[in-house]
Amino acid sequence: xxxxxxxxxxxxxxxxxxxxxxxxxxxxxxxxxxxxxxxxxxxxxxxxxxxxxxxxxxxxxxxxxxxxxxxxxxxxxxxxxxxxxxxxxxxxxxxxxxxxxxxxxxxxxxxxxxxxxxxxxxxxxxxxxxxxxxxxxxxxxxxxxx
Numbered sequence: 001x002x003x004x005x006x007x008x009x010x011x012x013x014x015x016x017x018x019x020x021x022x023x024x025x026x027x028x029x030x031x032x033x034x035x036x037x038x039x040x041x042x043x044x045x046x047x048x049x050x051x052x053x054x055x056x057x058x059x060x061x062x063x064x065x066x067x068x069x070x071x072x073x074x075x076x077x078x079x080x081x082x083x084x085x086x087x088x089x090x091x092x093x094x095x096x097x098x099x100x101x102x103x104x105x106x107x108x109x110x111x112x113x114x115x116x117x118x119x120x121x122x123x124x125x126x127x128x129x130x131x132x133x134x135x136x137x138x139x140x141x142x143x144x145x146x
Contacts, residue, residue: 008082008143021066022136028060029129064106071099082143091139098135101128 010018035049035056079096082088105125112118 008078008085008087010078018070021063021070024063025060025067026129026133028056028063029126032056032060033126033130061110068103088139088143091135091142094135095132095139098128098132102132 032053035053039049079092082092102125105121105128108121109118109125112121
């Protein structure tokens with residue numbers, strides 16, 4: 001059994017902030033997607049949920065900013081230490097690339113004016129946002145096994 005490396009596993013405080021911020025990101029994004037696609041496929045009045053979707057996007061944007069701060073904090077404290085000790089690299093690379101897709105597609109959604117491109121970015125961002133959960137679970141479980 002390998003020796004536990006200090007600083008790779010999250011403290012309870014870091015775990016709290018990580019799960020809180022990413023939980024808010026996931027729930028606000030998934031709820032927005034659910035409402036958005038419900039409106040499209042059920043011919044409901046677009047204005048019915050407009051204020052809810054607006055607030056979900058505001059919450060999602062604030063949580064996204066907080067998640068970037070948290071990811072910046074994780075680079076020296078978690079990622080570099082894990083990489084230096086050759087721990088869980090494959091799933092880490094997948095998560096890093098996944099986060100880059102989410103960051104770039106989120107940036108594009110915020111700043112892109114082309115509606116056709118926004119449609120593609122919305123779908124990429126939504127699918128990647130939902131599928132990052134099993135990827136994160138995979139990373140955590142495989143990291144705890146080592």
